[in-house]
Amino acid sequence: MSAWSPAELDTFGNTDELQISSDRGDGERTAPITIWAVPVGGQVYVRSVRGRKGGWFSGAKAKGSGHVQIGAIDRDVTFEPVSDPQLQDQISKAYQDKYARYAKQIVDSTLSPQALQATLRVDPS
Known part of the structure; x- marks a missing residue:
């Protein structure tokens, strides 16, 4: 696993x-969509607010790879599911802190049980 600088x-x-986009089984990628991400403990995490049914998430879970673009970063990545409850709490707090200026209902969409079940660590490949 590579590390983010x-x-x-x-x-x-x-x-x-x-x-963010995920690799599909046919060798193509899903169309990129816009989402939020947070760094926690030297790692980067994302959540699908649509839960496990989110299109990009389904591909990310199935193939474990994809692509992100943010600022000057344009990288192929791998995805790892997150299930540790303590880490989930840290990620939730990071979402609340980073996006506090947004409407509560929008931030809360990243904190729902379905979003927590669709949390992935994003690693550069």
């Missing part, structure tokens, strides 16, 4: 939106 982690921490 401190500068890249700063980009994830200071830039609200990223474009």
Whole structure:
């Protein structure tokens, strides 16, 4: 597993939106969509607010790879599911802190049980 550089982690921490796509079984990628991401403990995490039924999430879970673009970062990535409850709490707090200026119902969509079940660590490949 490769690691994000401190500068890249700063980009994830200071830039609200990223474009994410996942690899599909036919060798193509899903169309990029805009989502939020948070750095926690030197790692980057994303959540599907549509839960496991989200199109990009389904591909990410099935193939474990895809692509992100945020600021100057334009990288192929791998995805790893997150299930640790303590880590989930840290990720939730990071979402609440980073996106506090947005409407509560929007931020809460990243904290729902379905979003927690669709949390992935994003690693550069």
